Amino acid sequence: MYILGTMAKTLRSAAAIILYRNTPDLEVFWVRRSPKMMFMGGFHAFPGGQLDPDEDARVCAARELEEEVGLRVDPGALIDVGRWVTPVFAPRRFDTCFFLAPSPEGQEARIMTGEHDAAEWVRPNDALERWIEGEILMAPPITHALRALADGLDNIVERMKSVPWAHGNPTPDIEMRPGVVMVPVRTPTLPPATHTNCYIIGGDEVIVIDPASPYDEERELLDEVLERRNCRIREIWLTHLHRDHVSGANHLRERWGVKIAAHPITANDLAGSVAVDRTFADDERLELPGRPGWSLRVFHTPGHARGHVCIFEEKNGSLITGDLMAGVGTIVIDPPEGHMATYFNSLQRMQALHLKALFPAHGPVMANAKEKIQEYLDHRVLRETNILKAWQGGARSPASIVKAVYTDVPPAMHGLAGRSVSAHLDKLREEGRI
Ligand SMILES: [Zn+2]
Numbered sequence: 001m002y003i004l005g006t007m008a009k010t011l012r013s014a015a016a017i018i019l020y021r022n023t024p025d026l027e028v029f030w031v032r033r034s035p036k037m038m039f040m041g042g043f044h045a046f047p048g049g050q051l052d053p054d055e056d057a058r059v060c061a062a063r064e065l066e067e068e069v070g071l072r073v074d075p076g077a078l079i080d081v082g083r084w085v086t087p088v089f090a091p092r093r094f095d096t097c098f099f100l101a102p103s104p105e106g107q108e109a110r111i112m113t114g115e116h117d118a119a120e121w122v123r124p125n126d127a128l129e130r131w132i133e134g135e136i137l138m139a140p141p142i143t144h145a146l147r148a149l150a151d152g153l154d155n156i157v158e159r160m161k162s163v164p165w166a167h168g169n170p171t172p173d174i175e176m177r178p179g180v181v182m183v184p185v186r187t188p189t190l191p192p193a194t195h196t197n198c199y200i201i202g203g204d205e206v207i208v209i210d211p212a213s214p215y216d217e218e219r220e221l222l223d224e225v226l227e228r229r230n231c232r233i234r235e236i237w238l239t240h241l242h243r244d245h246v247s248g249a250n251h252l253r254e255r256w257g258v259k260i261a262a263h264p265i266t267a268n269d270l271a272g273s274v275a276v277d278r279t280f281a282d283d284e285r286l287e288l289p290g291r292p293g294w295s296l297r298v299f300h301t302p303g304h305a306r307g308h309v310c311i312f313e314e315k316n317g318s319l320i321t322g323d324l325m326a327g328v329g330t331i332v333i334d335p336p337e338g339h340m341a342t343y344f345n346s347l348q349r350m351q352a353l354h355l356k357a358l359f360p361a362h363g364p365v366m367a368n369a370k371e372k373i374q375e376y377l378d379h380r381v382l383r384e385t386n387i388l389k390a391w392q393g394g395a396r397s398p399a400s401i402v403k404a405v406y407t408d409v410p411p412a413m414h415g416l417a418g419r420s421v422s423a424h425l426d427k428l429r430e431e432g433r434i
């Protein structure tokens with residue numbers, strides 16, 4: 001459960017260029033998007049951007065290439081290699097045409113805008129190695145293109161278009177890091193949010209985190225992904241008690257004959273509804289074999305819920321945040337289940353880990369993990385300062401404080417904001433500040 005900011009409901013059209021050259025090995029030109037970028041900040045990608053009104057995709061791709069890296073190509077000569085749509089988890093969704101083009105003779109690519117903080121020519125296999133080693137993050141169309149190009153240019157169009165996701169169907173499983181697979185499923189979460197991200201972690205043997213959906217078609221989607229990936233489920237893990245996280249757990253347990261594990265508090269809260277078989281030990285660790293290998297640690301992170309846990313993959317610095325952090329909006333702290341001071345403490349403990357990326361239950365993956373947590377902490381401190389000011393100005397009820405402080409939040413969300421105000425007031429009282 002969380003408060004959302006505005007969520008774009010329409011797809012925006014975009015175009016990207018995969019530039020290649022032979023030196024004599026085949027190389028492609030890629031960029032790292034600045035971590036400050038709203039969409040896929042910190043991710044490696046190909047140059048590209050949004051179409052202007054009435055602009056043709058090829059013209060857009062050529063224009064973006066010139067604006068971003070200073071290279072001029074003939075739009076008419078670009079080769080169409082597929083169309084990818086951002087999955088449903090994202091607050092911004094794009095429908096992107098990908099084009100392939102040889103690098104123009106005699107021109108040198110360079111970074112031209114603040115949108116990128118790195119750019120280079122790379123052999124597709126080297127790029128994939130760096131991804132497997134956990135050095136970089138990239139989205140499915142980029143990984144797919146590099147895999148196809150690693151086998152050369154023969155039949156490249158056919159090979160790049162060989163999957164349904166290259167024809168405008170959003171991919172159901174999203175692997176931004178090897179073996180950290182996100183599957184967004186529709187859940188009865190707070191509107192306008194509609195989805196929860198389940199995670200499948202590992203290689204041949206996996207842990208499934210938060211099988212969330214109560215809806216048959218969404219459960220089938222997760223089952224299909226698990227079947228297609230042909231992996232053995234070792235266990236199902238739950239981050240916390242909320243129904244938009246646990247509603248597919250019993251189904252998965254029976255369908256695959258596997259056990260469910262959760263924090264003892266969560267197991268107790270879910271007694272009678274979800275069949276939790278086992279509770280997490282203190283500082284539970286699990287090694288999963290394969291390449292690059294996964295080393296999981298379970299951290300108790302109360303604040304949003306008393307039995308909340310985050311799962312940390314140590315090798316790559318990936319944190320499965322549950323509802324500690326969200327890719328969009330802010331987390332609701334709703335007393336007595338929620339507790340603000342404990343929530344601050346959990347955020348600070350997770351920030352102190354060797355973190356590289358956050359994998360939330362709602363919204364997209366965040367590459368700039370530590371900065372993002374700091375933003376959350378700063379945002380809460382600012383809210384708290386303003387709540388304290390409103391209190392000192394004579395406001396007493398959460399509703400009147402919300403009116404004064406949450407001027408950036410739509411009125412429909414004021415009820416939930418009032419719960420967060422209560423949580424902040426509890427913290428201020430505990431600290432003897434009011
Ligand atoms: Zn949630």
Ligand SMILES: [Zn+2]
Pocket residue numbers: 001240242304305323
């Ligand atoms: Zn929750």
